[in-house]
Amino acid sequence: MIAIILCAAGPMAVIAGLQAWNSYRHTLEAPAFRADMAIGRIDLEVRHDIDHIAALLASISHMSLDEQGFMRTLQMARSLTGEFYRLALLDDRGRVLLSVNGDNTLSLPDHVPYEELPRFNGDVRVVPLDIRGGDPAGRSYIRISLSTSIADSADSTGAVRSGFLTAIMPVVWSRRHLQIGDPRLDFMQKSGTIDAWIIRRDHKIAPLCDDCAYPESPPPDVVRWMAAMTSVQRESRQLLSVGDAAFAFGPIEGGVSALTMTRRNPAETHALVVFVIWLFVIIGLLGCGLIGVTQSANALLVAPLRRLTGSVERWQAAGGVFDGRASWVMPVEIRQLARAFTQATRSLARDERRLARAAVRQELLLKEMHHRVKNNLQIVASLLNLQANRIRQPEAREEFAQARDRVRALATLHRYLYAEGELFSMNMEHFVSELCGQILQAAGHAGSGRLGLSVHAATLELGPDQAVPLALIITEIVSNAIKHAFSDGRRGTISVRLDYAGPGQARLDIADDGIGLANGHQATSGERSGIGMQLIRGFARQLGGNLKIVEEDGTRYILLFPLKKDQPGEGVR
Numbered sequence: 001m002i003a004i005i006l007c008a009a010g011p012m013a014v015i016a017g018l019q020a021w022n023s024y025r026h027t028l029e030a031p032a033f034r035a036d037m038a039i040g041r042i043d044l045e046v047r048h049d050i051d052h053i054a055a056l057l058a059s060i061s062h063m064s065l066d067e068q069g070f071m072r073t074l075q076m077a078r079s080l081t082g083e084f085y086r087l088a089l090l091d092d093r094g095r096v097l098l099s100v101n102g103d104n105t106l107s108l109p110d111h112v113p114y115e116e117l118p119r120f121n122g123d124v125r126v127v128p129l130d131i132r133g134g135d136p137a138g139r140s141y142i143r144i145s146l147s148t149s150i151a152d153s154a155d156s157t158g159a160v161r162s163g164f165l166t167a168i169m170p171v172v173w174s175r176r177h178l179q180i181g182d183p184r185l186d187f188m189q190k191s192g193t194i195d196a197w198i199i200r201r202d203h204k205i206a207p208l209c210d211d212c213a214y215p216e217s218p219p220p221d222v223v224r225w226m227a228a229m230t231s232v233q234r235e236s237r238q239l240l241s242v243g244d245a246a247f248a249f250g251p252i253e254g255g256v257s258a259l260t261m262t263r264r265n266p267a268e269t270h271a272l273v274v275f276v277i278w279l280f281v282i283i284g285l286l287g288c289g290l291i292g293v294t295q296s297a298n299a300l301l302v303a304p305l306r307r308l309t310g311s312v313e314r315w316q317a318a319g320g321v322f323d324g325r326a327s328w329v330m331p332v333e334i335r336q337l338a339r340a341f342t343q344a345t346r347s348l349a350r351d352e353r354r355l356a357r358a359a360v361r362q363e364l365l366l367k368e369m370h371h372r373v374k375n376n377l378q379i380v381a382s383l384l385n386l387q388a389n390r391i392r393q394p395e396a397r398e399e400f401a402q403a404r405d406r407v408r409a410l411a412t413l414h415r416y417l418y419a420e421g422e423l424f425s426m427n428m429e430h431f432v433s434e435l436c437g438q439i440l441q442a443a444g445h446a447g448s449g450r451l452g453l454s455v456h457a458a459t460l461e462l463g464p465d466q467a468v469p470l471a472l473i474i475t476e477i478v479s480n481a482i483k484h485a486f487s488d489g490r491r492g493t494i495s496v497r498l499d500y501a502g503p504g505q506a507r508l509d510i511a512d513d514g515i516g517l518a519n520g521h522q523a524t525s526g527e528r529s530g531i532g533m534q535l536i537r538g539f540a541r542q543l544g545g546n547l548k549i550v551e552e553d554g555t556r557y558i559l560l561f562p563l564k565k566d567q568p569g570e571g572v573r
Contacts, residue, residue: 013286024275031193031262032239035248038194038260039237042208043252045184046142049169050253053085053144054124057165061148064160067098068153074100082177086168089150090117092161097150117164118147128201128255129168138206140171140198142254171198171256172210193265199226199249199257208258218259222247226259244269304334308341315345370414377411402479402532405442409435409475413467426467428498432457435471436478436496443482451486452493460498460506463564469539470508470561476532476539477510477557485514485555492554504563511556 060073067089074087078100088099094112118125129141145166152159173184186194196208197218205223207214217223225240226249234257237250244264252258264272381404388400416431433455437446445451462470478494486492492513501507536557540547545561 016282020275020279024272027268027271027275028241030268031244031246031264032241032248034194034262035246035260036237036239036250038196038262039248039250039252039258041183042196042258042260043250045173046171047253050126050142050144053081053167053169054146056081057087057144057146057148057167058124061146061165064149064151066151066153070150070165071098071100074098084170084174084177088166088168089148090145090164090166091150092163094164097163112143112145112164112166116143116145118145121147123147126254130202138200138204139210140200140204140206140254140256142169142171142256143167144169169254171208171254172206173208174210176211193262195261197259199259201255203227205259218247218261222259222261300331301334304331304338308334308338312341374411374414377407377414381407381411398483401442405439405475405479406472408438408442409471410468412438413464413471426462426464428460428462428467428470429457431467431471432474432496432498435474436494439475439478440482443479445482450489450491451482454493454495456496457498458500460500466543466561466564469542473508473536473539473543473559474510476536480532481510481512481514481555485512485516487515490514501560506561506563508559508561509556511554513554516551516555 056077060070060077063069063073065073070089074089078085078087086099086101088101089097090112091097094114094117096110096112116125116127123146125143125145127143127145129143143166145164148163148165149160150163152161175185178184195214195218197205197214198208199205203226205217207216219242221242222240225247229238229249234249235251237248240247240249246262248260250258384400384404384407388397388404391397391400412435413426413431416426436453436455440446440451440453474496478496481494485494495509495511497507497509499507499509537547540559540561543559543561545559548558548560550556550558
């Protein structure tokens with residue numbers, strides 16, 4: 001029952017679990033996703049600033065000013081941009097001709113390497129700038145350069161020479177430089193969830209915002225993580241999760257890199273807590289549901305079925321009427337089943353009582369039949385005996401005596417069937433012994449000492465169909481041996497043995513130590529091979545056996561016959 005319930009509810013539970021796990025995983029990955037998005041936003045804003053200053057320098061380069069004109073224009077441009085950039089004019093060799101730099105704390109180079117200058121007009125070169133002596137605040141700088149033409153103020157012909165305009169932009173954000181509504185203000189909220197740092201090429205770290213509450217540097221384990229990166233890893237975005245914080249590291253425009261950190265916001269923390277709570281609630285509800293369903297199924301289905309099964313077993317063991325008590329709390333199907341069992345068992349009980357009475361009557365009738373047949377056969381034998389006593393001719397008296405012995409053998413057989421109560425089989429052990437003794441007594445040799453009788457019969461059970469011909473065979477052979485094998489007052493012994501000869505076969509062995517079959521035929525007036533031998537061979541064929549007669553120190557009859565397969569005692573020794 002539990003397996004069926006689990007198989008039914010299991011797929012839904014698995015689907016719900018997978019969806020919950022997917023939501024939980026996305027909630028856990030949300031800080032890392034925001035940190036990675038923050039890298040992209042920083043890179044986008046830096047690119048926007050570079051494009052803005054490049055456009056400003058391009059506008060100034062198209063004015064064809066002399067050095068004094070460039071000086072005034074650069075000062076005005078710097079004031080318009082909030083004095084955020086450092087602007088300078090270079091000659092064609094990269095030497096500084098003039099600069100507009102209000103921050104005297106920086107030691108700016110007076111010469112720009114040739115490889116960092118633009119190659120052609122309209123080309124904008126953006127390279128990171130290494131400040132001599134370093135920036136005290138650890139900030140990073142980017143140089144934006146493009147070519148321009150410088151007019152000669154002393155030459156009236158309008159001669160110009162080549163030069164370069166350059167701007168030095170610090171990679172730092174400040175509230176005083178940003179307007180209201182600028183998206184970069186999201187990085188500068190005091191209670192914000194994003195912290196950002198700029199990492200120079202020399203691995204120096206500085207906060208992205210110079211007037212925010214950012215820490216000066218990230219945690220030490222994050223610093224070690226960045227230091228362990230290879231040059232290939234530094235060219236792509238990398239993510240790291242530490243507790244409830246997520247870090248993203250990646251390159252941005254200008255040859256520098258950015259590191260962002262986001263923490264799990266209260267909504268995500270609340271979602272995780274709710275997820276854990278609901279997980280335990282779902283597991284608890286599922287467990288309670290399984291327990292409730294199991295107990296309900298046990299009370300409403302399993303227990304009634306067990307009681308019904310127990311009632312059936314008790315009915316099978318003790319008989320009587322089946323009592324399948326059904327209460328109203330049981331399912332309708334089980335109550336109907338109990339009623340059907342009760343009605344069926346009552347019908348079976350009635351039929352069994354009827355059959356039992358019929359069997360008793362049949363047994364009484366069979367016993368009465370065997371008893372009457374036995375009595376009638378005994379009467380017939382007595383009549384034959386009386387008739388034989390009135391006959392004077394020995395041959396006729398002998399024929400009557402043989403018929404009497406055969407009838408007595410059948411009467412003895414029916415007496416055993418009646419006395420032992422076995423109507424369909426009988427044990428041949430005692431029957432053979434009594435039959436042989438009865439034949440010897442009828443011949444008048446019982447207790448005379450002249451003839452001995454040795455009988456051995458196994459506990460072999462035969463049905464009447466086989467017991468009758470076997471009894472007549474024994475009667476004929478023993479009677480012939482008494483009458484013909486020991487003439488002229490000879491002494492001897494008759495041996496009768498009935499036993500198993502193998503699986504499904506029996507063996508009858510009757511032997512005497514008389515004068516033999518041929519000599520007995522010559523010594524007696526009757527023909528030993530007459531009707532007696534015909535009966536023996538006919539009954540042997542009726543048993544389906546094989547009769548063998550051996551003449552050696554007397555006469556020996558060996559009969560092998562099969563046992564019927566439906567014999568109750570087959571194979572029992």
